[in-house]
Amino acid sequence: MTAPTTEVLTGTAEGRPMDLLRFATAGSVDDGKSTLIGRLLYDTKSLFTDQLEAVEAVSAARGDEYTNLALLTDGLRAEREQGITIDVAYRYFATPRRKFIIADTPGHIQYTRNMVTGASTADLALILVDARKGLVEQSRRHAFLCSLLRVPHLVLCVNKMDLVDWSQEVFEKIADEFTAFAAKLDVPDLTVIPISALKGDNIVSRSENTPWYEGPSLLHHLEHVHIASDRNLVDVRFPVQYVIRPQSNTVTDYRGYAGQVASGVLKPGDEVMVLPSGFTSRIAAIETADGPVEEAFPPMSVTVRLTDEIDISRGDMICRPNNAPAVAQDVEAMICWMDETRPLQVGGKYAIKHTTRAARAVVRGLQYRLDVNSLHRDESPAGLSLNEIGRVRLRTTVPLLADPYRRNRTTGGFIVIDETTNRTVGAGMIVEAN
Template sequence: MTTTTGTRPEATGAHAVDMLRFATAGSVDDGKSTLIGRLLFDSKSIFQDQLEAVERTSASMGDEYTNLALLTDGLRAEREQGITIDVAYRYFATPRRKFIIADTPGHTQYTRNMVTGASTADLAIVLVDARKGLVEQSRRHAFLVSLLRVPHLVLAVNKMDLVDYSQEVFERVKDEFTAFATKLSVPDLEVIPLSALKGDNVVSRSESMPWYEGPSLLHHLENVHVASDRNLVDARFPVQYVVRPQSSTHRDYRGYAGQVAGGVFKPGDEVVVLPSGFTSRIASIDTFDGPVQEAFAPMSVTMRLEDEIDISRGDMICRPGNQPQATQDVEAMVCWMDETQALAPGRKYAIKHTSRSARALVKELPYRLDVNTLHRSEAPGQLALNEIGRVRLRTTAPVFCDDYARNRTTGGFILVDEATNRTVAAGMVIGSD
């Protein structure tokens, strides 16, 4: 579950337009697909022929309006069933920012899809129907957003047109959700009343709700500050591969390629390589566009060191005075994703953590977490599909990890069934309670 989200600390030059990844979640029929369709439509991110196709389909379905949900519900089968399945990724841009949307299903049985979509998100939008208020799934989605440490959360109170744009209804939903969010780790919460169908407060401020003084949804998405969310303190560089060109002009070149997972690296910095413990200094940092004077998450770069050290894929370059935990005993929360076999103590899996791979034995399963009530079931015996619980793993080789709360890249991992090569769990490293 590695994160590759993308805003630079202070973007400069050719990279001035930054990127925001956000995930949408909500119960069935809360209007996620309509909201995304409205964002694409009102930001002029769809082609004329796409719009005409949606208008034709809307008319054939008997809709009296252009059903913007059809822009995102791409599969005919799911349209006919009236549900959205799996995680659909959509892209659009405004002059201020580029966006990647992870549209995740609302059903309880698709918790794993929600985890997949939100694990790389900078922001999450949880939709609720203004008529229904908070339901069990609203709380579950907010908990998952908190568990996955998504730094920004928007509660979108949708379908305000069906409650006559009532401020009282909005305030009631807002107060109830805010009270629930105090139990969670939600650093930044924005609550916005809107109508995805009518376009109120989606791209432009609504005249129907003069009592609301906050931003429209798109204005918030364009302006929410995500650069400071990334860990710029703990320098982490997992090596993905060693670059050794065979050409005669670059015969002496030896670089280490990968994606910066945290902190800032500069030529001349003293570094240590794990697991060997050898130290050196950075000679240069190269990118596709040429050398740079600093590298930070999530830049993909190639580092050269002043000394010849035996480094290979899976090694970690960091600072001598600031190193991740090197451990073979991993405490973590995991979301179980396998339909065919439950997670149980004694089972063995492959673990993939940053660029490092090893095998892992499930030693203990202390508790399962009820994502609706936040209650713990002690010693549950196993974790079934979509269930979340705490595990203790023993790995065959050390992993170099930080708490997930501190760094989502070096704190995240996946478990893989070696027999089928299926990803069976997404995990988040936690410290001892």
């Protein structure tokens, strides 16, 4: 087996730029997430020879009868010793059609915060279910979290089908049960695939063991799932990250605003508005590291120059005059709490990081805590402890330039920071901003 070439990892497909699919794996413990990722890397020839040899050596030393592909992602010593995934492991691979970034997230309930981290930027989520066990509490928990995080595409992989004799009845029972649960959530796209990650059935190519299954293999689905329309190309949102000023005496009139396009399409000549000031101007030029471009769209990193001299600084946002985010200090949001030492409580004061803008905030109210398993609401919670999710009212010191998370994942999401320790203690998804 040879190493993947640089051309494959960064090149083009038939002369056009390859798009990138970010996907996260989720599921209960021992459902085979790490094995599935190892199988994808192995079967797409995305492993270096020394990586494979190291895994083979460790597998032999442990007395495994097969090459344990889960070791490719379970890199921490504690993970290998316990046979579980703890941290979020990111892996990269490519096929001639598409590039991929995988986030292998833990299955344990105490690592829910890690799963939220991995899925927050994903275009697609793979939820694995052990065919012998069927849907378990964690399966529903992760499906709900993917719905909460607005992951556009969901794939249920019914794994270990070889251990139930490739039973169509078992597969359809699990598929029907999960589909019924997903109907209660906001899941726009759901696909169900029977697989065996250990043996490679229905991973890269269709398996002869499932003649009754008429759908695509997992890799075929990952290569062809349509993600271009998932991006918001309507609402122009350009958070300013850095102001570029001339450093030499020869250039005196250059002032550019650098950042990453969060949504929408920017073109030279477009009329734009700058928040929070409300001043308007037109785009004079859009530049990248490779030179000027005629348009910018997410997730491009660009420098925007305007025709007028406007006081703009980091944290401001460029948008359309008639299509602007809310300029709000009162925010209602769903928050997943990630701090194991101190719970979130009403009256607590925290730092907020929202796009390129920083603010301080106080918790004005905790409306309810959500039971992720039953979807029931506790209307009178004392606070939010580690891995708990609830709806919170916040008041910020400076206005946030925000959209609802369901409309824009970039301008609708934020992180909560403990100012005393500088640790990230929560992840928030804005429901309302006014």
